[in-house]
Amino acid sequence: MPTIGSLFAAIGGFDLGFENAGFSTAWQVELNPVNRAVLADRFPHAQRFDDVRECGAHNLTPVDGVTGGFPCQDISLAGARSTNKDKRGLRGERSGLFWEVIRILKEIQPRWVVLENVVNLLAVNDSEDFETVIRALADCGYVGLWRVLNAQYFGVPQQRRRLFLVAGRGQMPPMDLLADAAPVDAISPASSATPWPVPADAWAANTLLANKAGSQIALGCTTFVSEPNRWDQMVKRQRASETDGLCLGLDAANLAEAFSAGNAVVPQVAEWIARKLMSAG
Structure with missing residues (x-):
């Protein structure tokens, strides 16, 4: 080998x-x-x-x-x-x-x-x-x-x-x-259930991670959180945490994992x- x-x-x-x-x-x-x-x-x-x-x-x-x-x-x-x-x-x-x-x-x-x-x-x-x-x-x-x-x-x-x-x-x-x-x-995405090409709003760049941070998966995209099915409104972070279980921020372990x-x-x-x-x- x-x-x-x-x-x-x-x-x-x-x-x-x-x-x-x-x-x-x-x-x-x-x-x-x-x-x-x-x-x-x-x-x-x-x-x-x-x-x-x-x-x-x-x-x-x-x-x-x-x-x-x-x-x-x-x-x-x-x-x-x-x-x-x-x-x-x-x-x-x-x-x-x-x-x-x-x-x-x-x-x-x-x-x-x-x-x-x-x-x-x-x-x-x-x-x-x-x-x-x-x-x-x-x-x-x-x-x-x-x-x-x-x-x-x-x-x-x-x-x-x-x-x-x-x-x-x-x-x-x-x-x-x-x-x-x-x-x-013609190369298939990771999941056969995912449509291809992936629309712009489905990329992993749209996350809660800090913009232009080393932990961000992709650069060049404004990060935001949107209310499900309501693209014209932005949710408050506290509400997002209570309703969807989203983190209010990154602790040390989260940051290390995301950065890596x-x-x-x-x-x-x-x-x-x-x-x-x-x-x-």
Whole structure:
């Protein structure tokens, strides 16, 4: 069974998708202790480490593939006042951890590497950062391809566009990663009972979570609560709590859970990529 190592594992979106495709997770690196607790529960067979800067060939076992959604804080445009001029990109303290990925690739030399980040990586710093990513991988001996994939076309009721870069060590990944087996509108949603395409007011973005918060499932949609069957009126939060059992706010546990889910790689997308890599033999 092929194995993967997961950098910046979060709650294991990459890991779950790859395991559903037939991989086994050998190790995971994740700084957040809440996320590590989730990983320990769901992937008891994997080793866990907390700091990517302290990991390498001395404590990571060889694997067939390495996955990683490296931090996007210095890249993402999330936030009302954020522009590309404000972004440090790969020079930033958080997103600059990309260089730890490169160091680890040089040390353990996996066959495949799959990286994920926000689409703005293509544009930040006049696209120089994306060129840097490609060049750094090439200097390690990796060649590959990239593509923007949207979760809504993988049976997930959520618009979530993310950049995925797939590369092989001295070997191109399968070219059908750039192709689809059917038109995207022919891919069924998660539930066969859900009409497709989903109308705008049915997306998960319309929640009680704070607007533009890391815990929000989808960005770009004003959050609101509407009275059932009365779209012209807004309900008061207290009434909503009493009538429908809706939370008045998020406690610490709620926030941690929502934040982790909002930051996770969508497993269905990861699984699609992993199955393509499995087909390479």
